[in-house]
Amino acid sequence: MKKIILTLLIFLTSATIFGLDFSFYNADLRSAINDVSRTYNVQVILADDVVGTVDVFFQASNFEEALQKLLLTTNYTFAKVGNFYLVGGMNSPDKIRTTLYKPSIIFLKNISPKVAYDLLGTLSRYVLYSQTSNLLLVDADEQTKDEISDLISKIDVSNENRVFYYEIHEMTADEYQRFRQIEQVNKSAILTFSGSSFEIFREVMKIKGTFDIFGNVTIETVGEAKVNLTDPQFAMSIKSEKNTVNVSLLSGVNTVQIAMSDQKNHAVAMTQTNGKNFLIFMGFADNMKDDFAFENYESKxxxxxxxxxxxxxxxxxxxxxxxxxxxxxxxxxxxxxxxxxxxxxxxxxxxxxxxxxxxxxxxxxxxxxxxxxxxxxxxxxxxxxxxxxxxxxxxxxxxxxxxxxxxxxxxxxxxxxxxxxxxxxxxxxxxxxxxxxxxxxxxxxxxxxxxxxxxxxxxxxxxx
Structure with missing residues (x-):
């Protein structure tokens, strides 16, 4: 008897320290939640809208950790109510939903609610706002609230103007081959540079185009802008945040995502449209300084x-x-x-x-x-x-x-x-x-x- 008790104590101690392993392959979500609850002898109430399958493999040392990892790839969350746990989602009945999601308010200091809403991307579905106020109402689980709050802290900064530069160059056959060699060395058709290394790259490429297109857009440090060109056909969506600028470049049917930062504020990307090869130079600066500006190599x-x-x-x-x-x-x-x-x-x-x-x-x-x-x-x-x-x-x-x-x-x-x-x-x-x-x-x-x-x-x- 003492041996059995000792073995049980060793098992419980190791499970507490190292955790239990769970493996669910194409498993019914409701059944998986019930399996985890039975393992820890915990009562769980599932809302009717909790459906689907899961493929997860994880280790957990307690029930809440296991349930959190199980729901990580789903749109559901949980809350502890008394001696039981409630699992549901945004589409659950109102009584369950108000228990799971307790709205919180974020007050904005520098940017408008509309700008904040747009910059939140897919997280904006958890946010409500009014144009006449300076606050956001966040209706989400605690983890999502933390993500939204962290993102707002990065974009709710004092607005100053930032300049985004671009240059579109139609490559000759020789320039195309030179860039392909650089592309093979770097294993990427998108290159980012600091100011000094970018100038070295420009010297290496020796770009001296006759029909290059140059331009710039003034945007807020936290804001968005768009550039649309018809000849050649290009569209750029620019999203600026405190320390980064992300560009979505659309040429024909191809979309290229380009990310720049304070440390690497210049980028080069190659793309094609209408059967021609183009090299896109771009960069951003917080003010109009000569050392940030692109040199216009167009010489007639x-x-x-x-x-x-x-x-x-x-x-x-x-x-x-x-x-x-x-x-x-x-x-x-x-x-x-x-x-x-x-x-x-x-x-x-x-x-x-x-x-x-x-x-x-x-x-x-x-x-x-x-x-x-x-x-x-x-x-x-x-x-x-x-x-x-x-x-x-x-x-x-x-x-x-x-x-x-x-x-x-x-x-x-x-x-x-x-x-x-x-x-x-x-x-x-x-x-x-x-x-x-x-x-x-x-x-x-x-x-x-x-x-x-x-x-x-x-x-x-x-x-x-």
Missing amino acids: KYFEFAIYDNQLSGKVCGHLSYGSTELAIVSDIYLYQTPPSTTGFFVGMEGNLIDQMYGKIMIGLQNMSPAVNLAIKDTTSMGFLKLKGELCDTWNLNGLTPLQFVAGVGFDLWNIEVFGGIRGKVQSAEPYIELSLSYEWIRAKLLWDSNDGYTFGGGIIVDW
Whole structure:
């Protein structure tokens, strides 16, 4: 007898400390509740609307914990009334419902009841409000009340204006491939950044679109806004809270959810509409500071002037061009300072081949003779590493000049670009190193290769 009592005490002690295991697979909810109540020898009254099935596996050390875990995935709650427990829901008879749900009042200090109601999302079904008051009436179980109260504390803050920026860029084939490589590395088509790392990403992508769409929306720190565009067809729903901004981006039939925070207040997402690939840049700032604003890379016209000097040959070249990113007038005047001193020039038109990323063609006069300069090039990004390839040739009345090529690897960071590799004629290529600097409208370059030594120079480029 003592052994039986000792065994029973050990069982009860272990059940109290470690809990009991419950497993219900596709079980009738009412039957599952009754099974739990019999296990703990507790009386339970179920409202008529308590129906459904449950799939749960849990461990509990007492009846209330077990009942709470059992009802966790349902719309029902419970309350202790005297020596028994009452289980029901929002659709239970009034007497049961008023016992289960005791309304509470939340007073709002900074935002209107309508804004609070909208920002509560699915929890708003437990809330009643009046436009003429500053309070919310919450009719829910205690756990749901706590969730609503916690959310209200985050959004009921003093309202200040916040600016949401966006840029929609139609990607070229090369830009699409570069982003796909970055996407594969990050395993996501949605990227979020802090301000500094976002600028690095912009430099890596080298976005210079002609038909980009830029815009911004001023919203309250806690509030909502919408952006609707027809060409291309995009819709953005922006929900701003104290420390976060969430964007729902709709393009065609696709919806993308983007979450930003104070720490990562910029985001990039790729999406498609009407068979075209678009890159969406967006971000938010609490005021209009320059360091938050997106740079508008749209450039329709430009003027460029530069002078370069080669240390070995004594060649000085002046370059002048004016036009657009698609078609421009160019001229080069060069002078060899070493004897015998000679001068020359090229003047003509420069245009893009398919896309600016794939090269350029120049047609004009070189020293009064017709000439065609053809350059096919491509730059591919792999994370922050860049691979560059280029083929160049010139045709004139004497025929084709020897084919020249450039193959290099490098990187760019903020305003500095560094490349190294081999360049020159196919039969006699030599190593080279190239350093370029771009800051605002100023350009500078230093090039070294074993054939021509150092070439350095710089100039200005102004676009609008």
